[in-house]
Amino acid sequence: MDQLELIRALPKAELHVHIEGTFEPELMFEIAQRNQIAIPYQSVEEVKQAYNFHNLQSFLDIYYAGANVLIHEQDFYDLAWAYFEKCAEDNVVHTEMFFDPQTHTDRGIAFETVINGLQRACDDAKAKLGITSHLIMCFLRHLSEEAAFETLEQALPFKDQIIGVGLDSSEMGHPPAKFERVFAKAREQGFLIVAHAGEEGPAEYVWEALDLLKVNRIDHGVRSEEDPKLMQRLIAEKMPLTVCPLSNLKLCVVNDMAEHNIRRLLQQGVHVTVNSDDPSYFGGYMNDNFIAIAQALDLSNEELKQLAINSFEASFISAEEKQKWKLQIENLH
Ligand code: HPA
Ligand code: ZN
Numbered sequence: 001m002d003q004l005e006l007i008r009a010l011p012k013a014e015l016h017v018h019i020e021g022t023f024e025p026e027l028m029f030e031i032a033q034r035n036q037i038a039i040p041y042q043s044v045e046e047v048k049q050a051y052n053f054h055n056l057q058s059f060l061d062i063y064y065a066g067a068n069v070l071i072h073e074q075d076f077y078d079l080a081w082a083y084f085e086k087c088a089e090d091n092v093v094h095t096e097m098f099f100d101p102q103t104h105t106d107r108g109i110a111f112e113t114v115i116n117g118l119q120r121a122c123d124d125a126k127a128k129l130g131i132t133s134h135l136i137m138c139f140l141r142h143l144s145e146e147a148a149f150e151t152l153e154q155a156l157p158f159k160d161q162i163i164g165v166g167l168d169s170s171e172m173g174h175p176p177a178k179f180e181r182v183f184a185k186a187r188e189q190g191f192l193i194v195a196h197a198g199e200e201g202p203a204e205y206v207w208e209a210l211d212l213l214k215v216n217r218i219d220h221g222v223r224s225e226e227d228p229k230l231m232q233r234l235i236a237e238k239m240p241l242t243v244c245p246l247s248n249l250k251l252c253v254v255n256d257m258a259e260h261n262i263r264r265l266l267q268q269g270v271h272v273t274v275n276s277d278d279p280s281y282f283g284g285y286m287n288d289n290f291i292a293i294a295q296a297l298d299l300s301n302e303e304l305k306q307l308a309i310n311s312f313e314a315s316f317i318s319a320e321e322k323q324k325w326k327l328q329i330e331n332l333h
Contacts, residue, residue, distance in 0.1 A: 001333060003301060011093045011308065011325050012286055013325070014094075015095075016276075017095060017277065019098065020103060023280050031070065067103050073116050084133075086285045086286075092286050101151050139167050145179060164192035167196055171197070171199055194217045194242075207230060216316075218242070222265075243272050243273060249292075257293065257295075272307065305329050
């Protein structure tokens with residue numbers, strides 16, 4: 001099998017995707033029109049021209065503006081359904097999606113509206129596409145600890161529909177330590193824990209995510225390589241990193257894909273996985289990310305298979321399901 005065929009044939013789990021970051025300009029225009037909300041662009045082309053980010057913050061400004069047109073349950077359904085169709089094209093058979101409740105509740109949209117739309121899309125994806133999924137809600141770290149506590153409170157009636165809690169938005173100046181107490185409460189309530197750390201922020205933030213938030217996975221974490229002791233810890237604990245290559249390139253975390261460290265991390269025994277982060281904004285979904293690193297870093301077919309196996313092992317599915325997908329991947333030749 002040639003490499004492109006292998007990438008397409010591999011079953012994959014996606015563990016780092018913000019549902020608001022899958023919002024394609026075409027759908028944004030359609031929903032904006034339907035909801036009679038003005039957006040500062042005349043055409044899809046104009047939207048795409050605005051996507052010339054140079055760091056995380058310049059992306060986040062546009063990403064939050066785009067989410068403003070989402071009002072009704074059906075809007076959240078349509079958003080998630082469009083993403084599931086991309087999953088089907090890329091053979092992503094399982095996904096653990098982030099959503100940012102505060103981006104919506106701060107605009108007066110009920111928590112319930114958001115989760116009901118997303119959940120209905122998840123149910124349809126299972127029934128119609130055979131794709132399984134979990135929802136992870138993220139706190140916006142540029143907002144206060146108090147606001148995160150309020151959001152956690154709002155989520156409790158929907159606890160059975162939310163597998164975990166994460167931390168995203170502007171990393172610099174908002175260390176995991178700021179949310180230590182909220183995450184302690186989330187753990188008490190039975191949520192699994194993830195956090196963005198070591199994307200733009202230093203290795204120190206990864207230590208905090210491990211020691212203070214007690215994460216089950218680190219989102220991004222590519223700057224961990226700067227700290228040999230941290231690398232030893234990640235390897236010893238088999239701590240997954242959900243790496244997002246096209247995102248890192250677009251936000252200038254790396255200057256060239258040939259300089260990306262995902263292959264070095266893999267070779268050193270770090271449990272890395274491949275993910276799309278905000279695919280509508282960063283130029284590609286799951287397979288585009290696989291293709292980009294396979295080409296730039298000259299990955300072998302065995303390495304591609306290992307990355308796909310890692311994605312299931314790092315996921316929150318059952319041990320039986322993990323074993324089933326691992327066998328399928330091993331049997332691809
Ligand atoms: N980093 C932090 N916050 C985010 C990201 C990201 O890559 N995508 C959406 N929110
Ligand atoms: Zn992210």
